[in-house]
Each structure stands twice: as C-alpha cells, then as structure tokens.
Amino acid sequence: AAYKDIQATLGTVPDMFKTLPDVAVAGAWAEIKGVQLNPNTALNGKTKELLGLAVASQIPCQYCIYFHTLAAKANGASDEEIKEAIAMAAIVRHWSTMLNGSQVDLATFKKQTD
Template identity: 90%
Template sequence: MPKSKLNLRLLVIAAGIGALSTLSPAKAEDASATAAYKDIQATLGSVPDMFKTLPDVAIAGAWAEIKGVQLNPKTALDGKTKELMGLAVASQIPCQYCIYFHTEAAKLNGASDEEIKETIAMAAIVRHWSTILNGSQVDL
C-alpha cells in the first residue's frame, strides 16, 4: 500500500474517533448500505462517524462519490490539489472537522505549510471579492 494511502487511512481513523464519538456502530437495514459499510471498512480500516450520520438510503451514494473522486488516484487532480481545494472550501463554510481533516490530508499528500497558508488566503480573497461584487450588484 502506498505511504500516502496508508497515512490517509490513519488520518480518517483518527478523525473518525475524535468527531461525533457518541454515535453507535454502523448497522444498516438496506443491502446497498451494508455493502457500502463493508467497502468503507475494507478501504479505510474503520467506518468514520461522518458516514454513520447518514440515512441508509444515502450511504452508498455518498461513499461512491468520495471513493470515486476524493480517494481515486486516477482522476485529473492529484491528491494534494484535491485536499487543498477541500481546505479552501472548509475554511469558508466553516467546518472545523473538515478543516482539520483536509489540512492533515493535504500534508500527507505533500503540501507544505506555506501551501496550506496560501490556500486559506486564496479562499479568503475569493470570499472577500465575492461579497463586494454581490453586495454592489455588479453585472457580469
């Protein structure tokens, strides 16, 4: 297993343990949800609590999206770029769980502290100018 994939697995496990830790173990009545939980367990080594917050009907689709885009090394964007984008969005939502996860995942994918700072600064610049342009009702 590549080092970055192993490290990402460990990060997901750590984040899952720390967030929403009062949730019960993943149990599904829906067959597609059961299959998704088994695949999540096999891929990540555990089922992060964020998945346990979803209804059974949503789990298979949510996992397919994450596995197909975020965790897929064969997409147009590399892992570092994806995680820096996730950090930029998480910084603006804001989502502390997401900020922690995407910062650590970006580092595991080779992002430097300077790249992380610049990502957050770019997110702030876009948010700032979006506010000005929307508030001023500037036409395209």
C-alpha cells in the same frame, strides 16, 4: 456492502457515515471513493485536499478544516501551500463581497475579464 468496502479501504468506518440513513451510505461512499480518494482523476490528491480546505474555511466547518488540513499534508502539501489555499479562499470571499455588494455589472465584468 458499502460498510465492508469502507472498512477495507480506511481500516475503520468513521462515524460520519453512521450519521447517514442506510439508503444513502452507498452513494456517499461512491462519491468519496470515486473522486476524493481516486488517484486516477484530473486533479491530484494534494490539489483536491487543498480545495477541500479552502471550501471548508469558507463554510466554515471545523471538522472539514481539520480533516482536509491533515489530508493535504498526507498528500504532500507544505505549510506554505496550506496557508496559500486559505488565503485564496479569503481573497475570493473578499472580492465576491465587494462585487456583489456593489452590484458591479456582470456583463461589463465579463468583458473586462475576457
């Protein structure tokens, strides 16, 4: 049933679903359809895909970067928004490295942030 719904929704069944054990396909599809492809969530499609691109840039995953870049554009993201999402991922990674490596006191950081 999941394969039929994927086919009906996407027009094809991408190979990524075929990499899963049969028992996992329905759950994986429900997650993607329920969040990523669902237009009735708190985040709009463009924001979700820009987040996906930012995370994919950090993993890094060339498949995910390719997909989320195209999906972000399909959802209305400009080249500048795509660059900014990637830049934000880099900034977070940079400061995470600095804070963790320097062992900045978390309680103090929280007080300063608050």
